Amino acid sequence: MMYKKISTAISFAMTLTLLPAALATGSGAAAADEPLKVSWILSKAAAQADHRALDGFNSYIKENNLNWTVDVSDGKGSPATAAELLENAVQRGSSVIILSMVDMRASQASLDSASAAKIPVFTIDAGWTPGVVVDITANNFAMGAIINAYMADRLGGKGGVIAFKENSHHGVRKRGKEFDVVMGEAPGIKVLADHQIDVTNFYADSKNAMEDFITRFGDEVNGVFAGWDEPAMAAADAIKEAGLKNAFVVGIDGNTAAMKYIRDGGPFVATVAQPFEKMGSQTGQYISDIVVNGKDPDTVIPVKQVYLPTCLITAQNVPPEGELPWKACE
Template identity: 30%
Template sequence: MQTNRRIFVSGLASVVSLASSTISFAADGKLIAILTPSHDNPFFKAEAVGAEARAKELGYETIVLVHDDDPNKQSELFDTAIARGASAIILDNAGADATVAAVQRAKDAGIPSFLIDREIKESGIAVSQIVSNNYQGAQLGAEEFVRIMGEEGNYVELVGREADTNAGIRSSGYHDIIDQYTDMVMVAQQSANWSQTEAFEKMESILQANPDIKGVICGNDTMAMGAWAALEGAGRTDVLVVGFDGSNDVRDSILAGGIKATVLQPAYRQAQVAVEQADQYIKTGSTGQKEKQLMDCVLINAENAAKLETFALVE
């Protein structure tokens, strides 16, 4: 077993090394494993927190594991969940193709998987694939982008991780709207891999090559924050930036007059729905739902940003 592998438990507060701890099985078989990318991204942290809270409300023990978008690490964490005798796995996966074998392995071991946020390329091996309606959300964001751009001007697109199907879906949704406006010209399109640091670096380079840009549309809020930081550093706060996710950081930027808009995908609630379906499946053998399920997104701008809290709208 690989040393220094870490398990994040109990609200992400306790970190226990598997190398120095005895793996124990849930006393009554009621254990839910929650696997997400790094909690450095608040979106993924919200998923983990939401799933863990709901699982505990329903009487389950939990293990919260982080795969860092590394398919090999994800595969090892599946082995951990299987070894622990998990009743179900809640997963935001590390790659649409690379995850198929791990989900199949869990299924073969009698452990159902419930996917959130990102789909995998195969149907029939996960019980549920619950994702935001990324295409619908991207169209909302693109419509707002077109509006604030005044339907004209040079712009940049920062795209997410190429192995992630959401990156392509969001980009398609953006362009199906924006490309209808011939006076809007995309002068650069680059992947920043969902990363704030990469977005900052890419934005600096793009801005040097294209000083006349009017707007930047991003595949997620983390990249939007990186792009905005680069623009601020260059004294270009006139450039209009739109993100996607509905993070508190972008909410605060919108309220401060920085980034102009984002698209909320309900990460916290989506994770809770997955746990609720896992609970029903464990108890009855069925979720009562089809495998692939979409949850609609909501446009967030200056008009409603104050109601946004941890990937949810509150009254």
């Protein structure tokens, strides 16, 4: 998640005739000469993962010359704000609503409103919630197991580690649980501390916490797990500035800045790259099939939560600048 400023409402449109079809949800036909009004709710405007998924969705629209208009709003890291934006999208008469990386636990009433209005809701890496057509994500249990097993193996089964966790997002919560599982099977590794990240100020909070841990534990710190790449970068910056030589950091997401950290050979040594662009384009395909072409969701979607493949990135396979990280494993 890079620090990219956007306005809290962005609109864009591209044109082509849509195939006439009844909406699978029963909300009526998407007429050939009418645009599809898509409302997209970001978890947080500063989050690169949200923007990468949105980029994939935008590319799908452009490549297929679709007459879809997308309005983007910022959940600001707040479940309550996201729920309010979801309700607003329902009241505006959106054709489709998409939420990316949002904590959905405050949104059930708004989802019920969308269902009552027969507006289909899709989510990306938000965890499936009743009322959502499908959640497209990667397997967060698997990613947590892969990156933490890598950390334990790199340590040779011994040393001191710190975890940066965050429990409001389903995926990061699951990754943190896998840290506990892996370290529980590594008796030679000592968990020095773990920290709950303040998602509203994740970089500064993580860096401040890492600086405190360095003061407390010094050279006892050998490995650091962070639930996603930005806190990992913050921890790596603190380690580098403190001059620790035997500590490394791992993360999850495979964001652009993380690739540079790994290429540069600093403390940030590995991440699991998620195909956020593909999540966005796959959402577009599902909308075309279900909302536009009127296909039965049960014949289009295999399960309510669809997992896309990921890729462990280290110095050995980090892609050059400009290449999508997750493609390193294709």
